[in-house]
Amino acid sequence: MPRVAAARREQYAAGRRDQILEAALRVFADKGFAETTMDEVAADAGLAKGSLYVYFPTKEDLLRKLLSRFTLLPELPQLMDSIREMPPRKGIPKLVTQIWRRFRERRELARVVVREIHSNAERARIFNEEVGLRAYRLLADYLAVWMKRGDLKRADPIATAQCLFGMLWFFLLSQELMSGKETHPLSDQAVGKVVSQMFLAGAAAPAQLSARKRGR
């Protein structure tokens, strides 16, 4: 077999896989995994039902691939790089704003994640390790640096990072996925501000505060 043809074929197959995964994301987000039939996925993807099975051996496999392919924050590494040299007082608000924007854009995926991850212990474990832990570590590395430099209180950096993600995740759940917008709407600015303030003032070293005070 000529290598070129094989490569082209693989490229084509990858496109198909994406097409199916995107359709699956839409319909799973809408109705939930168990409540969605393969017919519906196929219809949304514009393919015949049988074609799904050419690319994914089972429905469960389709979900698994979906959860591992679409990451909630694929650009987190770059984001962290871009604020690496900023002190938290400037970096955290920027980070919070960016993460919040991405979370909102991907609320459909978030809906699938929040639902499916907890229906199966194995799925939850994989997600925690492959997605969660990585994100915590990226942020924790940044925090650890600024803890050393004295801009942040010394504390468990992973746990501190989880506080930040926790607040943002919770606002995503309540505002975007649970009709919180109707009962207590918050603008993007408001979310960014409340989270940044809560995190920053909390993590800021008292030394700095007094320093500023003294500086008056």
Add this chain to the structure above:
Amino acid sequence: MPRVAAARREQYAAGRRDQILEAALRVFADKGFAETTMDEVAADAGLAKGSLYVYFPTKEDLLRKLLSRFTLLPELPQLMDSIREMPPRKGIPKLVTQIWRRFRERRELARVVVREIHSNAERARIFNEEVGLRAYRLLADYLAVWMKRGDLKRADPIATAQCLFGMLWFFLLSQELMSGKETHPLSDQAVGKVVSQMFLAGAAAPAQLSARKRGR
């Protein structure tokens, strides 16, 4: 029909309902609602499948009753009463410790809630209004009081409350429901401390800080 007999019968029926709901909670937490069969619920409850239908007309109804019967924080009102007169510096750590203990005790219910709430937009809305909003308001009332008294920064009290719940909820998810205990274990004290500190320092009015400083 003698009233006594009717009352006894109702008591008996209530017992049966509980028996079934508890079984449902166990198996739904383990495998998820859609992946669990009524046979499994019946087996766990020690009843015949048909008996479930004597007490709950449909499987969906069983879930609904489950979600409304078992509340994640039924004792929140009393909890708030007990700290009403404590300033945040003392009240918040106590509150955090208590909520965290309840969350952990009810992680099975949490697993069901987190999953099922998002599989249906209507359910999510109802949950947000009947459970979420009530909890936020209870805490927000407390926060508003102490904002007025100058112990806390003035800010949206609902959003501020959501920050606290957000952190606790996220630690519940990651530590208890997603094998976070294996990848980055945190003791109950550690969770309580990191959340209280983050919240308190973040929400504390600068005035108080300076006041305390001045007072020295």
Add this chain to the structure above:
Amino acid sequence: MPRVAAARREQYAAGRRDQILEAALRVFADKGFAETTMDEVAADAGLAKGSLYVYFPTKEDLLRKLLSRFTLLPELPQLMDSIREMPPRKGIPKLVTQIWRRFRERRELARVVVREIHSNAERARIFNEEVGLRAYRLLADYLAVWMKRGDLKRADPIATAQCLFGMLWFFLLSQELMSGKETHPLSDQAVGKVVSQMFLAGAAAPAQLSARKRGR
């Protein structure tokens, strides 16, 4: 649970199982296992498709149970007992006649057996051990006795038994299952006679022949 009720229920279930197995035998014999749908089995049994799955977990299991439940010669042990004391010259013709009658009565089962046994190595092994070998041994025991007594030539009794079954099985295949009746019909008497003669004269000890001769 009262033991009586459980026993009665088991009896009832056994009846259902038989009902389904008999239907399966009919339709499998007619169209072959792979070509038959569970709908057809259900229709023939007068039950709903789902009911089949109450009693047999898979289609393959239904076939397996069918092959091991319906034996081609369940009465072979009694048959062998009934001729135990007859010398082969009298016993073999009787045996041949009886086996042939049973074979013909059960040609539907034979058709299923002959088809399905060879489509799967595991099935074939099980059948050989559970059905074939047992039958060979029963006949071989009888033959071994009369070999010792000098009425039959000394030879491998199992192989000798297989010769007898081989001839009868082949006549069953060709006469009953392959329209041999149209191309070269043989009466039951003719089959019995040719097989008995072939077997007897072949297995008869030369000593006996000469003895008979001498006796003239």
Add this chain to the structure above:
Amino acid sequence: MPRVAAARREQYAAGRRDQILEAALRVFADKGFAETTMDEVAADAGLAKGSLYVYFPTKEDLLRKLLSRFTLLPELPQLMDSIREMPPRKGIPKLVTQIWRRFRERRELARVVVREIHSNAERARIFNEEVGLRAYRLLADYLAVWMKRGDLKRADPIATAQCLFGMLWFFLLSQELMSGKETHPLSDQAVGKVVSQMFLAGAAAPAQLSARKRGR
């Protein structure tokens, strides 16, 4: 079109057809016709699935061609010729040995034949007439000659022939296709001997026996 090119093309196509038929024989023998997919045939043949359909319009057609192309005993006519002039006492053991060798060599085909022939009444009829009956007649002709010459008992020559094929066929089934080799193994010599003896002594004219006796 030049005749040469057409001939070359046909030769090429014939090669392809063989390639596919041989692959089909292997996989059908292994898993049975219905349980085998065209993908598996293609993979075994080293071709793409679509290519099979260039040469065989349907899967069923592939089976038909397979059954008619590969005969179990294509060399039976020559074999009969070679023993024509031998008396049964010499000819039958030679014939038995030769048939047994061929049967064993083609046990894969036998496995397919034995299974597929019985899954359809029409197929069974055709096979009986085109393969079975021809074989019986070839042997029966030989037997009839030696019956006339007094070396064999007078009897239905077709039925007598079927006895011989029956025994050999049955040993093929049990030894080669049903793991009989594990439960009661027989050497080629043993099979040849037991079948020849059974047939010969059984078919030998008593007159000859007494003649031989007398002759001593």
Add this chain to the structure above:
DNA sequence: AATGAATGAGTTTTCATTCAT
């Protein structure tokens, strides 16, 4: 009230066949 056998609509999965390249 309690049971569990029976049901059948609904779902996943398979795979022979087609056809554009």
Add this chain to the structure above:
DNA sequence: GATGAATGAAAACTCATTCAT
């Protein structure tokens, strides 16, 4: 001719719900 992606009809299997006992 050769390919293999796409198809969709058909089949196995599931399970919430019903109902006679």
